[in-house]
Amino acid sequence: MSHLTSLTTAAALAGTLILAACGTPPTDLDLSLQQTSRQGKFMVGMVPPANGPAINQMHVWQVRISTAGGLPISNARVGFDGGMPQHGHGFPTKPRVTREASQGVYVIEGVKFSMTGWWDMRLDIQSGDDADTAIFNVIVDNDGIRR
Numbered sequence: 001m002s003h004l005t006s007l008t009t010a011a012a013l014a015g016t017l018i019l020a021a022c023g024t025p026p027t028d029l030d031l032s033l034q035q036t037s038r039q040g041k042f043m044v045g046m047v048p049p050a051n052g053p054a055i056n057q058m059h060v061w062q063v064r065i066s067t068a069g070g071l072p073i074s075n076a077r078v079g080f081d082g083g084m085p086q087h088g089h090g091f092p093t094k095p096r097v098t099r100e101a102s103q104g105v106y107v108i109e110g111v112k113f114s115m116t117g118w119w120d121m122r123l124d125i126q127s128g129d130d131a132d133t134a135i136f137n138v139i140v141d142n143d144g145i146r147r
């Protein structure tokens with residue numbers, strides 16, 4: 001083994017160890033971006049940016065909210081939270097729903113992933129007397145989210 005090769009091997013090993021220490025996402029994660037909220041009150045669909053997003057770059061998502069029967073819901077109040085479940089930290093920014101772009105379509109601004117790996121995105125939705133939660137799992141790779 002040449003000197004260079006052994007250096008490369010050592011670097012690769014170190015990289016593997018660092019990745020392992022950060023935690024490998026569970027293999028059975030539901031990565032679906034469309035789901036029924038926990039108690040079945042709403043249908044919720046997340047729309048990621050068309051490209052990427054790149055790590056450490058601020059970007060925008062949209063979320064589509066409708067009744068269980070598929071009718072778009074306007075004027076919902078939508079709270080956002082999330083982070084990396086395996087690391088115990090949240091987003092480096094404070095993403096939030098800023099406006100309703102069109103009927104039942106809400107804009108989430110200020111999203112930024114600071115690391116690769118498993119992130120969750122939690123939406124607390126209130127519409128009239130109905131309140132429910134939807135949690136999405138996202139795996140972020142160096143070239144964007146896994147689709």
Ligand SMILES: [Cu+2]
Pocket residue numbers: 084087089115117
């Ligand atoms: Cu992390």
